Amino acid sequence: MNKKNQKVRWGVLGTANFGRTILPAMQRCQYAEVSAVASRSLAGAKAYAKELAIPEAYGSYEELLRDPEVDAIYIPLPNHMHIGPAKQALEAGKHVLCEKPISVNEADAMELLEFSKNFPQLKIAEAFMYRYHPQWVQAKKWIMEGTIGTLRMVQVFFSYYNMDASNIRNQSDVGGEAF
Numbered sequence: 001m002n003k004k005n006q007k008v009r010w011g012v013l014g015t016a017n018f019g020r021t022i023l024p025a026m027q028r029c030q031y032a033e034v035s036a037v038a039s040r041s042l043a044g045a046k047a048y049a050k051e052l053a054i055p056e057a058y059g060s061y062e063e064l065l066r067d068p069e070v071d072a073i074y075i076p077l078p079n080h081m082h083i084g085p086a087k088q089a090l091e092a093g094k095h096v097l098c099e100k101p102i103s104v105n106e107a108d109a110m111e112l113l114e115f116s117k118n119f120p121q122l123k124i125a126e127a128f129m130y131r132y133h134p135q136w137v138q139a140k141k142w143i144m145e146g147t148i149g150t151l152r153m154v155q156v157f158f159s160y161y162n163m164d165a166s167n168i169r170n171q172s173d174v175g176g177e178a179f
Contacts, residue, residue, distance in 0.1 A: 006031070007030075007031055007032060007033040008031060008032050008033070008071050008072050008095070009033050009035040009069055009070050009071045009072070010026060010032055010033065010034045010035060010036075010070070010071070010072050010073070010074050011035060011036040011037070011038065011064045011065070011067060011070035011072070011073050011074070011094070012034065012036070012037040012038070012054070012064075012073075012074045012076065013038055013061050013064065013073055013074070013075050013076075013077060013085050013089075014037075014038070014039065014061075014075070014076055014077045015037065015039045015044050015045065015047075015048040016076040016077065016099075018076050018099065019037075019048075019052070019074075019076050020051075020052065022074070022076065022127075023052050023054070023074075024052070026074075027052075027053070034052070034054050035054070035055060035056060035067075035069060035070055036049075036054065036055070036056035036057070036058060036064050036067055036069075036070055037049050037052075037054045037056070037057055037058070037064070038057070038058040038059070038060060038061045038063060038064035039057075039058075039059065040059075040060070040061075041059060042057065042058070042059030043059075045057035045058055045059060056069075061085060061088070062088070065088055065089060065092040065094065066092065070094060071094065071095060072094055072095035072096065072097065073085075073086075073089040073094045073095070073096050073097070074097045074098075074099075074127075075089070075096065075097070075098040075099060076099045077099070078168050078174055078175070079101055079103075079104050079168075079174060079175030079176065080104050080174040080175045082098050082099070082101075082102055082103055083103055083108050083111065083112050086098050086102070086112055086124065087112065087115055090115065090116060090118070090119045090122055090124065091119075093119075093122070094122070095122050095123045095124070096122070096123070096124040096125070097125055097127050098124070098125070098126055098127060099126075099127045100126050100127055100128050101126070101175065102126040104174075104175035112124070
């Protein structure tokens with residue numbers, strides 16, 4: 001954390017389109033500063049950085065992980081590419097926020113959990129914001145207080161409409177599709 005302004009300085013691994021939604025929100029947060037982005041190509045990182053007003057761009061993930069001015073890493077890479085970079089970030093002394101799902105199977109998730117125990121001073125989390133969303137915090141409060149009666153059942157459904165077979169979210173070999 002930057003002691004001067006008490007903001008967590010974030011580095012982003014990848015130039016995912018999803019980041020165009022998430023990063024502007026992070027940039028407005030009083031406790032976050034998006035400091036750097038890395039891509040497999042420097043040109044791609046520079047274009048993304050310019051578009052989103054990110055001060056630093058790197059042509060490799062490893063370069064960004066070596067940046068001492070970055071405290072934490074956000075990983076919005078494709079699902080099957082989360083574990084390796086998360087481990088590298090921990091080894092580099094960076095906290096990790098990994099887009100969901102954190103892994104494509106239980107074995108990889110457990111491997112990452114065990115690996116992360118080597119770095120007890122660092123936090124690693126899956127970007128599953130629903131747990132902390134104010135509407136769910138309020139719903140839990142009402143349940144705990146008995147305001148809405150006795151909880152008997154919870155049923156939820158999450159979906160999105162995407163019929164493009166070439167979209168990575170629909171390719172089971174790289175962690176897309178429903179399990």
